[in-house]
Structure formats: C-alpha cells, structure tokens
Amino acid sequence: DTSGKTITCRAAIAWKTGSTLAIEEVQVDPPKAREVRIKMISTGICGTDDHAVKGLLSINFPFIPGHEGAGIVESIGEGVSSVKPGDKVLTLAIPQCRECSSCLHPKGNFCEKQDVLPSSGLMLDKTSRFTCKGKKIYHSFRASTFTEYTVVPEIAVAKIDAAAPMDKVSIISCEVPTGYGAAVNSAKVTRGSTCVVFGLGGVGSAIVMGCKASGASRIIGVDINEEKFPRARALGVTDCLNPRNLKKPVQQVVMEMTRVGVDFAFEAIGLSDTMIAAWDSCHRSYGVCLMVGVASSNSQLSLNAPDIISGRTLKGVCLGDYKTRDCIPQLVTDYLQNKINIDPLITHQLPFDQLHKAFELYHAGKTIRCILLF
Ligand code: COD
Ligand code: ZN
Structure with missing residues (x-):
C-alpha cells in the first residue's frame, strides 16, 4: 500500500526553456487535503505541451509537462x-471549482482556479508535490x-465510466472537448452550413469531426502540411487549402470559394496571422469565428476596427465551453455508446519511455495524436 507515502517513479522533466525532455x-x-494522487495509464501529446516545453507560454521551469491524461486514483487526501482509490479518471487542464464567477455562471467554464494563463505550476496551496535530485519541480496546467x-486538486479530476478503454480516452481530457466541443457546443454549427478550419492537427481534426456531426455541408481545411489532407478528407473536409x-x-x-464568406471559422493553430485569416474568412454579417488555438504569451491580435460593426462574432473558446x-x-460515455468515434484521432501509441520518438513524430508532422502508454 503506497497511500500516505512518497512514491518514487519515472517522469519527464523540462529542465529549461527549449531543452529536450529528460526522463528522470x-x-x-x-496528496494533501482535497487533492488526488493518480497512477497514469495514458497521456496524449497536445500542441499546448509542445508550446510549454519550448517556453512559448508563461510557465515556471523545471516542470513536468502533459495535461491530457487518463489514470486510476491511487490515493486521496482529506476531504475528497x-x-x-481505484476509480478511472481524466485530468482536467481547466478545473471546475463550482464556487467561482465562471463556475457559477450558466455559460462560464474558465474556472478562476485554472493554472494555464498564466501558469504558476503550483498546487492551490502554492506548493509542489514533485521533487527530483533534491530540487522542487513545478506542475503544469x-x-x-x-x-x-501525479497529484492534482480534486476540482481538476473527472471520474469516468469504469468500462472506458484507458489506452485511448486520455484524448477526451483535452483534444476531443477542445475541438469537437468548439464545433458542437460553442459554435453550435448548423445543418447545411459552410465551415473553415485552420490547422488540421489533433484539435483541428476534432473540430472537423464536430462540424461533420453537426451536418455542415462544406468544410474547408487549411494547413501548411499537405500530409494532413487525406486524413482530414476522411473526417469530412471537402476542400483542402495550403496557404503556401x-x-x-x-x-x-x-471568400472567392464561398462568395460571401463562411458561417463558421475555427482557428486551431495559435498564431495571430491565422486568427486574422479565420476572422476575415467569416461572413461579414452572421459569420462566427472561434479562436481555439493557444497563442504565445504576449502576442497581440490586430483587427480592422471599422469592420467589426458588420455583425460578425469573435469568440474565444477553451475545452469547448464545457464545464x-x-x-x-459524458463524452467518454458517448464514445462507449458509439455516439462519437475518437479512434480516427489516434494515429500513434508508444510506451512512455519512447517519449522522444513521439515528439520527433509530432515535430515531423506525422501525428494527429500520439498517446504515450505507461
Ligand atoms: N498555417 C496553416 N497551418 C499551420 C500553420 C500555418 N501558419 N502553422 C502550423 N500549422 C498546422 C500544422 O501543420 C499542424 O497540422 C496544425 O497547424 C497544428 O496542429 P498540432 O497537431 O501541432 O497541434 P494540436 O492540434 O495538438 O494543438 C492545437 C494548438 C496548437 C492550437 C494548441 O494551441 C492547443 O492545444 N489548443 C487547445 C487549447 C485548449 O483549449 N487547451 C486546453 C487548455 S491547455
Ligand atoms: Zn471555478
């Protein structure tokens, strides 16, 4: 029985900005009061983790990356x-404290207890649960x-169906709600509509799935990596564009393809230029532009100000606006009941100790999602 004791195990550490991850x-x-210690079973590699390791987000080093996780509760702190112990759970990059302004509002989901923007890398009591070679290691998200x-606050844990396949459902912790949710829940894409999706990586592919499931009749996919096109077409993209x-x-x-602009535009890259391109692709009166990509810290977005009056909607969205x-x-249950199929989003599965190979595949643009298995 490990409960109440310190556990020594393997973890990947980002020691300093831009350095390769080290397995240590x-x-x-x-876990302290209202915290949960989880034995990880699988974790996805999300674009946001790569941004964080490269130092593009405001985050404290050294830290243990990764936020898209599925695991089993090993032990719980007081008051949980x-x-x-034994429950199957997903980690949540955005918690739900059920007490703050966002949580109490019918629409809000960006809980005040989140630690993404900015990221302190500390637990709610402002301390860390990780040590390596006598040094304090920060958490992420x-x-x-x-x-x-790992140890996370109870408010950042979702208990899931006991039948969930743990080697796959980690992507329901982030990629699926972020992408699919942006289309079906935030934008509420309408039947027969025209959509454009900038970025056909993991999140963009999940957006395409959501547009398709909502009955969009035309889905334009934009990516600079044409290797992403065949898979995107299989998910429902009707037209592929390589801006280069x-x-x-x-x-x-x-604009020329649609004559009037799209009903729904999604940005899933995290660059100001593509955010502006998404905005400018929208119908000027009723177009809706959803910003899904996480931009680098301190980057700015500059839009033509007079144009805004025409009626378009610009909306940021995190985790599909889901509380x-x-x-x-419920997304896990929907998957178990064949209401959504996440399988096409998973292109690779590798053991945790092949983390470097997984990042190489990601950087080479070969993956939609690579899941690491513990
Ligand atoms: N023009 C067109 N396509 C581009 C460009 C460009 N200039 N630059 C890159 N791309 C393409 C790449 O070829 C790739 O296919 C795609 O954009 C990006 O996909 P991935 O697979 O690298 O990244 P994802 O999909 O895993 O991650 C998406 C984001 C990178 C947008 C990332 O910001 C993110 O994870 N957003 C989710 C935000 C969120 O809500 N997270 C929850 C809290 S962390
Ligand atoms: Zn909250």
Whole structure:
C-alpha cells in the first residue's frame, strides 16, 4: 500500500526553456487535503505541451509537462468526496471549482482556479508535490501527466465510466472537448452550413469531426502540411487549402470559394496571422469565428476596427465551453455508446519511455495524436 507515502517513479522533466525532455526518477508526495494522487495509464501529446516545453507560454521551469491524461486514483487526501482509490479518471487542464464567477455562471467554464494563463505550476496551496535530485519541480496546467504518478486538486479530476478503454480516452481530457466541443457546443454549427478550419492537427481534426456531426455541408481545411489532407478528407473536409501554395492570402481564396464568406471559422493553430485569416474568412454579417488555438504569451491580435460593426462574432473558446467535471465524463460515455468515434484521432501509441520518438513524430508532422502508454 503506497497511500500516505512518497512514491518514487519515472517522469519527464523540462529542465529549461527549449531543452529536450529528460526522463528522470522523481519523488511524488502524497496528496494533501482535497487533492488526488493518480497512477497514469495514458497521456496524449497536445500542441499546448509542445508550446510549454519550448517556453512559448508563461510557465515556471523545471516542470513536468502533459495535461491530457487518463489514470486510476491511487490515493486521496482529506476531504475528497468525488473520487476514491481505484476509480478511472481524466485530468482536467481547466478545473471546475463550482464556487467561482465562471463556475457559477450558466455559460462560464474558465474556472478562476485554472493554472494555464498564466501558469504558476503550483498546487492551490502554492506548493509542489514533485521533487527530483533534491530540487522542487513545478506542475503544469493543474495536471502534469508525463509521469507515472501525479497529484492534482480534486476540482481538476473527472471520474469516468469504469468500462472506458484507458489506452485511448486520455484524448477526451483535452483534444476531443477542445475541438469537437468548439464545433458542437460553442459554435453550435448548423445543418447545411459552410465551415473553415485552420490547422488540421489533433484539435483541428476534432473540430472537423464536430462540424461533420453537426451536418455542415462544406468544410474547408487549411494547413501548411499537405500530409494532413487525406486524413482530414476522411473526417469530412471537402476542400483542402495550403496557404503556401496560394497566390493570394488564404482568406481571400476562402471568400472567392464561398462568395460571401463562411458561417463558421475555427482557428486551431495559435498564431495571430491565422486568427486574422479565420476572422476575415467569416461572413461579414452572421459569420462566427472561434479562436481555439493557444497563442504565445504576449502576442497581440490586430483587427480592422471599422469592420467589426458588420455583425460578425469573435469568440474565444477553451475545452469547448464545457464545464469540465460536469460534461467531460459524458463524452467518454458517448464514445462507449458509439455516439462519437475518437479512434480516427489516434494515429500513434508508444510506451512512455519512447517519449522522444513521439515528439520527433509530432515535430515531423506525422501525428494527429500520439498517446504515450505507461
Ligand atoms: N498555417 C496553416 N497551418 C499551420 C500553420 C500555418 N501558419 N502553422 C502550423 N500549422 C498546422 C500544422 O501543420 C499542424 O497540422 C496544425 O497547424 C497544428 O496542429 P498540432 O497537431 O501541432 O497541434 P494540436 O492540434 O495538438 O494543438 C492545437 C494548438 C496548437 C492550437 C494548441 O494551441 C492547443 O492545444 N489548443 C487547445 C487549447 C485548449 O483549449 N487547451 C486546453 C487548455 S491547455
Ligand atoms: Zn471555478
């Protein structure tokens, strides 16, 4: 029985900005009050983790990356009531405290207890549960899933169906709600509509799935990596555009293709230029532009101000606007009941110790999602 004891296990540490991850032996403290220690079973590699490791987000080093995780509760701290040891759970990059302004609002999901923007890398009591070679190691995004064991606040844990296949459902912790949810829940894509999706990586592919499931009749996919096109077409993309092979700005091409602009535009890259292109691709009166990509810290977005009056909607969205603990477990159940199929989003599965190979495949643009298995 490990409960109440420090666990020594393997974890990946980002020691400093831009350095490659190192798999190290770490000490994981027992969970304090209202915290949960989880034995990780699988974790996805999300674009946001790569951004974080490269130092593009405001985050403290050294830290243990990863936020898209599925695991089993190993032990719980005092006062934890929503999960117990042995439960299957997902980690949540955006918690749901059920007490703050966002949680109490009918629409809000960006809980005040989140630790993404900015990221302190600390638990709610402002301390860390990880040590390596005597040094304090920071957490990331209330999760840190590139480790055999992690500690997270209870408000950042979603209990899921006991029948969930744990080697796959980790992507329902982030990629699926972020992408699919942006289309079906935030934008509420309408039947017969025209959509454009900038970025056909993991999140963009999940957006395409959501547009297709909502009955969009035309889905334009934009990516600079044409290797992403066949898979995107299989998910429902009807037209593929590579901005690097166009003679005109991509938004102008989208305008010409649709004559009036799209009903729904999604940005899933995290760059200001593609955010502006998405905005400019929208119908100027009723178009809706959803910003899904996480941009680098301190980057700015500059839009033509007079144009805004025409009626378009610009909306940021995180995790599909889902109140995470309330809604994410249902996505797992929907998957088990064949209402959504996440399988096409998973292109690779590798053992945790092949983390470097997984990042190489990601950087080479070969993956939609690579899941690491513990
Ligand atoms: N033009 C067109 N396509 C581009 C460009 C460009 N200039 N640059 C890159 N791309 C393509 C790449 O070829 C790739 O196919 C795709 O964009 C990006 O996909 P991935 O697979 O690298 O990244 P994802 O899909 O895993 O991650 C998406 C984001 C990178 C947008 C990332 O910001 C993110 O994870 N957003 C989710 C935000 C969220 O809500 N997270 C929850 C809290 S962390
Ligand atoms: Zn909250």
